[in-house]
Amino acid sequence: MADYKIVLLKGDGIGPEIVNQAVKVLDKASEKFNFTVEYDEALLGGCAIDATGVPLPDETVAKCKAADSVLLGAVGGPKWDNQPGNNRPEAGLLGIRGALGLFANLRPAVIFEPLKKASPIKDEIIGGSLDIMIVRELTGGIYFGKRGRTEVDGQPAAWDTEQYSVPEVERIARVAFDLAMKRNKKLTSVDKANVLESSRLWRETVTRISKEYPEVELNYMYVDNCAMQLVRNPGQFDVIVTSNIFGDILSDEASMISGSIGMLASASLSESKSGLYEPIHGSAPDIAGLGIANPLATILSVAMMLRYSLDQPKAADAIEAAVTKVLENNRTPDIYEEGTNKVTCEQMGDLVCEAL
Numbered sequence: 629m630a631d632y633k634i635v636l637l638k639g640d641g642i643g644p645e646i647v648n649q650a651v652k653v654l655d656k657a658s659e660k661f662n663f664t665v666e667y668d669e670a671l672l673g674g675c676a677i678d679a680t681g682v683p684l685p686d687e688t689v690a691k692c693k694a695a696d697s698v699l700l701g702a703v704g705g706p707k708w709d710n711q712p713g714n715n716r717p718e719a720g721l722l723g724i725r726g727a728l729g730l731f732a733n734l735r736p737a738v739i740f741e742p743l744k745k746a747s748p749i750k751d752e753i754i755g756g757s758l759d760i761m762i763v764r765e766l767t768g769g770i771y772f773g774k775r776g777r778t779e780v781d782g783q784p785a786a787w788d789t790e791q792y793s794v795p796e797v798e799r800i801a802r803v804a805f806d807l808a809m810k811r812n813k814k815l816t817s818v819d820k821a822n823v824l825e826s827s828r829l830w831r832e833t834v835t836r837i838s839k840e841y842p843e844v845e846l847n848y849m850y851v852d853n854c855a856m857q858l859v860r861n862p863g864q865f866d867v868i869v870t871s872n873i874f875g876d877i878l879s880d881e882a883s884m885i886s887g888s889i890g891m892l893a894s895a896s897l898s899e900s901k902s903g904l905y906e907p908i909h910g911s912a913p914d915i916a917g918l919g920i921a922n923p924l925a926t927i928l929s930v931a932m933m934l935r936y937s938l939d940q941p942k943a944a945d946a947i948e949a950a951v952t953k954v955l956e957n958n959r960t961p962d963i964y965e966e967g968t969n970k971v972t973c974e975q976m977g978d979l980v981c982e983a984l
């Protein structure tokens with residue numbers, strides 16, 4: 629029996645191309661670090677609609693639940709844009725997150741040294757390097773709260789509710805503190821406690837959990853200030869923990885600091901060891917099938933999988949180092965710079981394997 633069972637959800641558009649490269653790299657890492665991986669594939673998104681009529685077949689949920697981790701490419705595309713909302717590819721994405729209880733979303737915003745010029749932030753503001761980890765609560769808050777339509781003074785009106793319970797905040801806080809312990813022992817909790825009652829409970833709870841982590845330096849920041857500080861002085865952050873909606877916005881902002889959507893990985897974690905790993909970008913229908921997609925976000929998602937779900941931190945470090953090395957001279961078109969070799973999706977996968 630293999631050490632790890634991984635389910636591949638290749639999905640739509642560039643999904644299959646980029647996942648295939650990431651699998652090559654995982655295989656190479658398994659040889660080098662002496663572990664074995666067994667793969668299974670399942671359908672999610674548009675390809676699942678075509679084959680079964682629904683974006684998230686029961687079989688996919690069952691396979692993912694039984695796996696040590698899931699690697700997802702991306703879903704969606706114009707072909708399915710006229711499906712009704714609850715039968716769109718993206719509904720499959722929300723469905724699998726819910727089914728696996730993925731309450732913690734980890735999004736690194738990293739600048740790879742060879743790509744420093746691609747960042748819209750000036751060198752002198754970035755300073756030496758940039759490596760921020762945003763921990764976003766993923767299954768609570770206003771995106772899941774009660775909502776509705778009403779009437780105010782005879783005019784149509786609508787409302788949404790932001791609610792967090794103490795256990796919900798405790799578990800996301802623990803994920804963030806545990807991460808901070810593995811990194812630079814610095815955590816920023818982001819809220820709007822000057823206005824929102826849910827944010828005041830969030831802050832009280834994070835403060836209480838911090839007593840379990842005396843080594844971690846904790847500070848608080850209002851979300852509007854955080855949005856500003858991310859572009860004014862991003863180097864001040866290490867780990868950021870925040871609610872679903874604030875994390876949605878801040879992680880997109882932070883991802884742009886690093887310059888390219890094709891470079892950014894993510895992890896979604898549950899109470900179990902298993903997680904779902906995926907690039908932050910979509911299915912890029914405009915370049916699907918051309919063989920020019922950047923596979924590095926998916927390859928770096930495999931590195932996160934090795935670190936957070938499979939307890940192979942050395943293999944994770946080695947993949948990240950290999951990516952940095954390959955980037956010195958080789959680029960897919962989305963990150964191309966004069967003086968480097970322009971390579972295809974597949975060549976990029978091969979180069980990372982060689983560097984490993």
Ligand code: NAI
Pocket residue numbers: 642646701702703704705706718721889890906908909910911912913914915920921922923925962
């Ligand atoms: P997108 O991220 O797919 O593409 C935005 C732009 O970035 C495009 O020009 C694309 O070519 C480029 N790009 C993205 N990933 C790239 C890569 N690895 N290498 C090189 N270039 C890359 O976002 P868009 O166009 O808004 O959405 C396309 C489809 O993807 C839609 O159906 C959308 O719903 C879906 N989507 C799926 C996500 C997921 O599966 N997690 C996330 C975001 C969007």
Ligand code: MG
Pocket residue numbers: 876877880
């Ligand atoms: Mg978003």
